Amino acid sequence: xxxxxxYRICPDTGLQFHKSAETLMKVNAVAAVLCLLAGGILAxxxxxxRWPAVxxxxxxxxxxxxxxxxxxxxxxxxxxxxxxxxxxxxxxxxRCRLATPRMAWLGFALMVIGxxxxxxxxxxxxxxxxxxxxxxxxxxxHFYLGLILFAVGALIGCFIFLGTLVVAxxxxxxxxxxxxxxxxxxxxxxxxxxxxASGAIILIPTFLWSIGYIHQIDALMYKTIxxxxxxxxxxxxxxxxxxxxxxxxxxxxxxxxxSEKVSRGAFLLYIFFLxxxxxxxxxxxxxxxxxxxxxxxxxxxxxxxLASMVHGLTVPGSIEVAQREKGFNRGLFEWIRKAPWGNxxxxxxxxxxxxxxxxxxxxxxxxxxxxxNLIIHNTVYVPGHFHATVVVGTTxxxxxxxxxxxxxxxxxxxxxxxxxxxxxxxxGIGMSLFAVFMMGAGTxxxxxxxxxxxxxxxxxxxxxxxTAYLMMGxxxxxxxxxxxxxxxxxxxxxxxxLWGRKLDAKxxxxxxxxxxxxxxxxxxxxxxxxxxxxxxAAPGTFVFAMVFLVSFVLYYFVNWxxxxxxxxxx
Amino acid sequence: xxxxxPPSTRVWWNQPLDRVEGTWIAIALIWCLAMFFMMxxxxxxxxxxxxxxxxxxxxEAYGKKTQEMVDKFTxxxxxELKVPVVRPPAGGDVYLIARMWQWWPILExxxxxxxxxxxxxxxxxxxxxxxxxxxxxxxxxxxxxVYTITPTRAGKYSVxxxxxxxxxxxxxxxxxxxxxxxxxxxxxxGAKDKVExxxxxxxx
Numbered sequence: 001x002x003x004x005x006x007y008r009i010c011p012d013t014g015l016q017f018h019k020s021a022e023t024l025m026k027v028n029a030v031a032a033v034l035c036l037l038a039g040g041i042l043a044x045x046x047x048x049x050r051w052p053a054v055x056x057x058x059x060x061x062x063x064x065x066x067x068x069x070x071x072x073x074x075x076x077x078x079x080x081x082x083x084x085x086x087x088x089x090x091x092x093x094x095r096c097r098l099a100t101p102r103m104a105w106l107g108f109a110l111m112v113i114g115x116x117x118x119x120x121x122x123x124x125x126x127x128x129x130x131x132x133x134x135x136x137x138x139x140x141x142h143f144y145l146g147l148i149l150f151a152v153g154a155l156i157g158c159f160i161f162l163g164t165l166v167v168a169x170x171x172x173x174x175x176x177x178x179x180x181x182x183x184x185x186x187x188x189x190x191x192x193x194x195x196x197a198s199g200a201i202i203l204i205p206t207f208l209w210s211i212g213y214i215h216q217i218d219a220l221m222y223k224t225i226x227x228x229x230x231x232x233x234x235x236x237x238x239x240x241x242x243x244x245x246x247x248x249x250x251x252x253x254x255x256x257x258x259s260e261k262v263s264r265g266a267f268l269l270y271i272f273f274l275x276x277x278x279x280x281x282x283x284x285x286x287x288x289x290x291x292x293x294x295x296x297x298x299x300x301x302x303x304x305x306l307a308s309m310v311h312g313l314t315v316p317g318s319i320e321v322a323q324r325e326k327g328f329n330r331g332l333f334e335w336i337r338k339a340p341w342g343n344x345x346x347x348x349x350x351x352x353x354x355x356x357x358x359x360x361x362x363x364x365x366x367x368x369x370x371x372x373n374l375i376i377h378n379t380v381y382v383p384g385h386f387h388a389t390v391v392v393g394t395t396x397x398x399x400x401x402x403x404x405x406x407x408x409x410x411x412x413x414x415x416x417x418x419x420x421x422x423x424x425x426x427x428g429i430g431m432s433l434f435a436v437f438m439m440g441a442g443t444x445x446x447x448x449x450x451x452x453x454x455x456x457x458x459x460x461x462x463x464x465x466x467t468a469y470l471m472m473g474x475x476x477x478x479x480x481x482x483x484x485x486x487x488x489x490x491x492x493x494x495x496x497x498l499w500g501r502k503l504d505a506k507x508x509x510x511x512x513x514x515x516x517x518x519x520x521x522x523x524x525x526x527x528x529x530x531x532x533x534x535x536x537a538a539p540g541t542f543v544f545a546m547v548f549l550v551s552f553v554l555y556y557f558v559n560w561x562x563x564x565x566x567x568x569x570x
Numbered sequence: 571x572x573x574x575x576p577p578s579t580r581v582w583w584n585q586p587l588d589r590v591e592g593t594w595i596a597i598a599l600i601w602c603l604a605m606f607f608m609m610x611x612x613x614x615x616x617x618x619x620x621x622x623x624x625x626x627x628x629x630e631a632y633g634k635k636t637q638e639m640v641d642k643f644t645x646x647x648x649x650e651l652k653v654p655v656v657r658p659p660a661g662g663d664v665y666l667i668a669r670m671w672q673w674w675p676i677l678e679x680x681x682x683x684x685x686x687x688x689x690x691x692x693x694x695x696x697x698x699x700x701x702x703x704x705x706x707x708x709x710x711x712x713x714x715x716v717y718t719i720t721p722t723r724a725g726k727y728s729v730x731x732x733x734x735x736x737x738x739x740x741x742x743x744x745x746x747x748x749x750x751x752x753x754x755x756x757x758x759x760g761a762k763d764k765v766e767x768x769x770x771x772x773x774x
Contacts, residue, residue, distance in 0.1 A: 059737055093574055130734050136711060137694045137736070176580045180573040219695060219711050250572035257573055260582040262591050284697075285708040286624035286689070286715030294609045302602035309598040310591075317590060318573065370609045371618055377706035378697045378732040445704040447732035451740045458741040459649045462701050462728030516576050536590045545594055549601065556605065560612075566705050568617045568684075568720035 005097040006509040010408050013251070017409070019509055020101035021091035025084040025409055027108060029402070032080035033493055035072045035115065036395075040486045042069035047483065051476030052453060052469050059451040063128040066449060068119060070131030074390060075150070075233065076115045081398050082188065082240050083108070083157045088409075089185035089243065090164035095515055096173040099163030107156030114150025117142050130449060132230060135206060135217040144207035151196045151203070158189045158196070174516035180257050180264065181250065184243025187267040192236045194275050199229035220287055227278035234390060235274040238308070239267065241352065241397035245315045248349040248397075251404055252340065255322035258314050258538065266314070269307035273299040280364075283373035293370045305365055312357045313545050316350075317538035324531040324538075332533070332540045348400030348424030355432045356393030360385060362552050363439060372559050375566065380450075380472075381442020388435040391482075396428050399489050406493065412500030420492050427485025433478035441471035443562075620707070620717060627714040629692045636665035640675050648676055648745065655747070663688060666729075668696035668709040670736055673729045673744035680751050681724045690714040697733035700746065706732060721748040 006019045042065045048056040049065075057065060091098040098104065121127040121143035129139045165186070168174060178186070202225040208214045246263070249255035257263040279296030282288050299305060316336075323335035340346050363385040367376040376382065406414045414420060446453055446468050453472065455461035533539040587595075613619050644654040654675040658664050660683035667674045669692035679685055689698055691711040698707045707717065731742035 059740065063734070063737070063739075134695045134733075174576050176576045177582065179575050180577075220713055223695070223710075246573040250574045254572050256578075258588050258591055259585050260577050261585060262587065262595070263573075282708070284620060284706060286710055286713045287626075289622050290613060290620070294606075298606045298609070301606040305605075306595075306598050306602045309602075310595060313594045314591065317588075365605065369605070371612050371616065371620075374618060374620065374706060375704050377708065378699065379704070379706065443704070445699065445701045445730070447699060447730055449734040449739075450732065455740055455743050458743045459651060459653070460728070460743055460745045462730055462743050465702070532590075537588050538590045542590050542594065549597065553601070560608070563618050564616070566618060566703050567700075567722050569705070570617070570619055570621060570684075570718045570720075 006511055007097075007513060008509045009514065011504070013408050015092055015408060016095045016514060018091045018097045020104075021087050021098035022409065024098065024101065024104050024108065025087050025092075025405075028080050028084040028087070029405065029409075030497070031108075031112060031115075032077050032084065032398075033402075033490065035076040035080060036486070037490055038119075039069055039072035039077055040483060040490065042066075042072065043479070043486075044483050047476050047479040049451070050472060052472055054476070055452070060125070060128065062451045063130070063449075064122060064125060067128050067130050068122045071118060071122065071147075072115075073395075074131060075147075078237055078390070078394060078398075079150070079154050079233070080111065080115075082192075082236060083111070083154065085240055085244065085398075085401075086157060086161040086185055086189060087164075089182045089247075090161050090168070093179050093182050094164070094168035094174050095513060096164065096168035096171055097513075099160050099167050103156055104160045107153040107160065110149050110153030110156070112153075114146045114148070114153060116146070117149060118146030121146060132223075132226060133206075134226075135209070135219055135222040138210060141207060141210040144203050144210055148200065148203050148207060151199050154192065155196045158192050161185070161189050171513070172515060173513055177260075180260060181243050181247045183264055184239055184246060184267055187270050188236045188239035188243065190271050191232055191239055191275060195229055195232035195236060198225055198232060198278075202226050202229065220282075220285060223285065224278065224282055224288070227281040228275065231277040231280060232275040234386070235270070235277060237390060237394040238274065239270050241356075241394045242267075242308075242311045242315070244397045244401050245311070245349055245353055246318070248345055248400060248404070249315055249319045249322070252343065252346045252349075253319050253322040253326075255318040258317045258321060262310060263314050266307040266310040269303050273304040274307075276300060276304070277368070280368040280373075283368075283370050284377045290370065297368050297370055297373075302365070305361075308357075308361060309545075312353070312361070312548065313538075313541060315353060316544065317541040320538040320541045321531065329531050332543055335540060342421050344403045344420045344424050345400050347421075348396050348403070348428065351424055351428035351432075352393055352396040352400065355388055355396070355428060355435075357548060358551065359432055359435050360389030360393050362555050364389060365552075366556055366559050369556075369559075372563055374569070375559070375563055376442060378448055379442035380446045380448045381439045383448050384435045384438030384440075384442055387431060387438065392428055392431050392435065396424060396431070399427070400424065402489075402493055406496045406500065407503060410497055410500075411503040412496045413503060414492060415495045415500050416492055419488055423485055423488045423492065427482055427489065430478050430481030430483075430485050434475055434482055437471050437475035437478055441468050441475060444468040444471065446472065621715075623716040625714045625716075626712060627690055629690075629711070632665070632688075632690045632714055633667065633692065635688075636667050636674070639663070639665050644675070645678065653744070658685070660685070660751075662686065666698070667692060668698070668731065668742075669693055671731070671738035671742035673698075673731070673742065676745050676747070678747040678749060679721050680753075681721050681748050682751055684718050684720045687717045687719045688714055689717070694735045695733045696731045696735050696742070699730040699732040701728045701730055703727065708733065724748045724750050724753075 049062045121140045127139035127143040276296040328335045328338045643656045643658045645657045657678040663686045665688045691709045696709040727746040729744045
């Protein structure tokens with residue numbers, strides 16, 4: 001197998017692609033984009049239904065579309081893309097062959113079959129149970145079966161990633177430690193294995209229950225374990241998109257980590273604590289003790305939040321240091337003013353970073369606080385939060401990476417570069433506003449996963465304040481802007497693959513491996529001398545971080561103030 | 571060299587912390603610990619906490635307990651469906667059933683009085699969402715949660731279901747009344763006196 005492996009070196013980036021891995025990255029990325037397309041169309045009809053002035057779909061179709069939207073976006077689009085990232089971060093970054101490409105094809109096939117099976121179940125109409133499919137509300141057996149097949153396929157992908165790390169080490173294709181970005185992908189992979197195991201623990205019995213082999217599924221047990229799958233799969237995204245941030249900082253600016261130790265330590269904290277977040281979903285549930293809730297919802301005293309706050313500093317910090325070393329060293333912010341804001345690879349990544357931190361991060365920690373969850377639980381604030389994390393954060397980061405992959409991986413020139421320049425702004429800002437208006441409506445009590453905020457047909461309807469209707473209307477407008485942004489992304493990626501100019505016509509694959517070698521003379525370990533202000537290598541980033549902290553503290557305590565004003569509860 | 575290459579030295583963990591990083595880690599850690607201790611702090615000093623009292627219960631047993639309360643304390647009915655409005659004694663146990671797609675019965679509580687509110691579901695997951703207070707509690711089939719609740723303002727409230735529970739989810743909304751302590755009843759047909767109400771129930 002090893003002898004048959006062929007490689008090419010990308011002439012622009014110097015990256016080395018193993019042919020089998022390259023094909024697998026391509027098919028996974030294409031499958032991801034197709035899921036994004038399906039999810040995007042569903043997003044449009046869901047948004048138009050929740051816009052009170054339009055109220056497009058009837059109730060049954062709305063719940064069907066919402067179920068499919070959640071599954072296609074949160075699970076299929078993201079995990080297909082993550083498979084491509086795992087193969088890129090192992091085989092490409094470590095300059096080695098991919099372990100067992102045939103097994104990788106098997107994994108891919110299972111994922112495709114699973115995705116089609118579950119979508120079929122949903123579109124047949126008998127499985128409008130939402131992405132979470134809370135027992136005892138039943139879905140069709142093949143709804144669960146599809147998810148199980150998809151998960152098994154993804155698990156195979158994880159083990160191939162780990163196998164490839166072993167191959168790289170054994171065949172000595174690099175020296176020293178794996179790159180930080182690969183370490184981030186390893187973090188994502190480890191969390192993914194935990195996640196998929198949790199999914200198997202709950203989905204397999206639920207499948208057996210749906211075909212009649214098991215008598216009963218306890219509702220609370222289902223919910224608690226399901227979220228060890230459901231929330232942790234979002235934590236795979238966090239680890240993966242933080243790795244993508246570091247990768248883009250390195251690709252665009254040649255940035256290196258401010259210090260390996262801090263960035264890797266932060267990833268390590270993710271591995272230890274991030275998956276405890278399943279607790280966020282049972283904070284107002286009966287039968288689970290406050291002690292359990294407090295320890296787990298805080299990711300063990302917020303050590304995983306600490307990790308995200310560290311990455312939030314060190315990613316832009318590494319860009320700032322790289323820029324200052326290039327000579328943009330004046331004042332606090334010259335480095336960011338002179339950043340390539342017209343390059344969608346960078347602008348998308350930076351909007352993703354800011355949106356994830358300020359909107360997704362702060363709102364997530366707030367509503368993940370045991371008592372504060374009482375004024376947020378199951379309101380439309382919750383999807384507001386996770387559209388900021390998963391869409392502005394993960395999806396936009398993946399979109400930015402795609403703009404880099406089109407020429408390097410697919411060897412095509414990107415079509416419509418002028419439009420691509422604007423895409424991250426339209427998508428990122430549209431989606432951020434969408435999230436903000438959802439959060440606003442949520443604080444006014446508007447329910448999530450709810451067909452009609454006017455309660456048509458109810459015997460005792462509740463009338464939401466006019467502001468809530470206004471918020472939902474603005475949410476829809478912002479959502480439409482984001483959908484247009486997403487459509488442009490799909491147009492550019494699909495269009496580039498189909499019609500983009502081919503970058504090198506002749507096949508230049510060879511069997512030679514060019515390993516990474518450390519410099520012959522070890523560089524002296526040193527700080528970042530000569531740049532920055534007042535002994536701070538990245539003072540501009542530090543100012544951003546302090547603005548973030550002040551916003552965080554204020555918003556956090558404002559919500560305690562809100563909580564203190566509601567009915568007494570003990 | 572860069573983040574996508576292996577570290578340029580074999581022993582990278584000796585590189586000293588940058589001052590920016592060190593300072594930020596210290597500040598962030600302090601903030602994280604402060605947020606963590608807010609939760610136990612609020613359990614001791616705050617007045618909005620979910621109790622840990624919960625029982626396993628069957629739908630039949632829970633329905634029976636609720637029916638007993640309804641039989642004893644119904645003051646009137648509302649809507650064409652004749653949903654009973656129940657005014658249990660202050661400080662007592664109050665039962666609310668969640669089922670597709672109805673909250674049952676309607677509760678009438680006194681302002682400033684503590685009640686032991688029981689919540690359980692007869693079928694699927696539901697969620698108790700008190701509006702416009704925006705107080706939200708998950709309601710789980712097979713489990714009976716007991717929460718001591720004290721209304722702080724009088725008026726007409728709504729209980730919305732905000733956990734997806736099927737096609738009629740959006741019709742699952744009910745009233746809840748809070749009246750001033752010792753005051754008469756409120757609501758659509760709250761003017762009927764006790765005798766009338768007894769007759770009404772006797773007729774059914």
